[in-house]
Amino acid sequence: MDGSEFFPFAFDGDCADVIIRDLHEFLRKSGRDYYIKKAPVFQRIATPLETGQALDFAEVENQYHLERSSDGRVVSPHTVTDQYAPLSLMDVAEEIAPWVQAGWATPEAVFEARNGSLELLVLRLDAQGEIASGDFYVHYIVIQNPHGSGGKARGKIISFRIVCCNTFAAAVAAESDFLITHRIA
DSSP states (O other), rough: HHHHHHOOOOOOEOOOSSOOOOOHHHHTTTTOOOOEEEEEEEEHHHHHHGTOOOOEEEEEEEEEHHHHHETTOOOOOOBBTTTTTOOHHHHHHHHHHHHHTTTTTEEEEEEEEEEEEEEEEEEEESSEETTTTSOOOEEEEEEEEESSSSSSSEEEEEEEEEOHHHHHHHHHHOOOEEEEEOOOO
């Protein structure tokens, strides 16, 4: 098993090569300091080009693409409605940065998959544990933030014994410990 049964898509990202205690700085240095914004969807309404007239477009009511503020890249596989509230890793950082600054966790990695429509933020919990055999348990918080699919950012606390990558993949595939909805109340 290589973990692909849990994640049937490729991830792009890196683990930090230095310890950065400030979560916002960590996201900036990893190029993830953008916000996700709603952009209107347009539909073609003009006559065909054969008539010599220019194409015309109209905004589709209550339909939006989700795009990055940094480069305008559309990261939603589907359109969303007014009820959808975009959530970026910078938004997540606003909530958990004080916890990181207090020394409970260290930013360790950030990844994306599905053409940018899924982001993962990995924080290593600073309390680790050695077991009798000399092996170690490590503890992580993994936050999965989908854009325009699934509707909720999911977080889980993962504790696993370092044996092989399958152990981590199985732990990540388990149910979420907490959810953050992408809906406006």
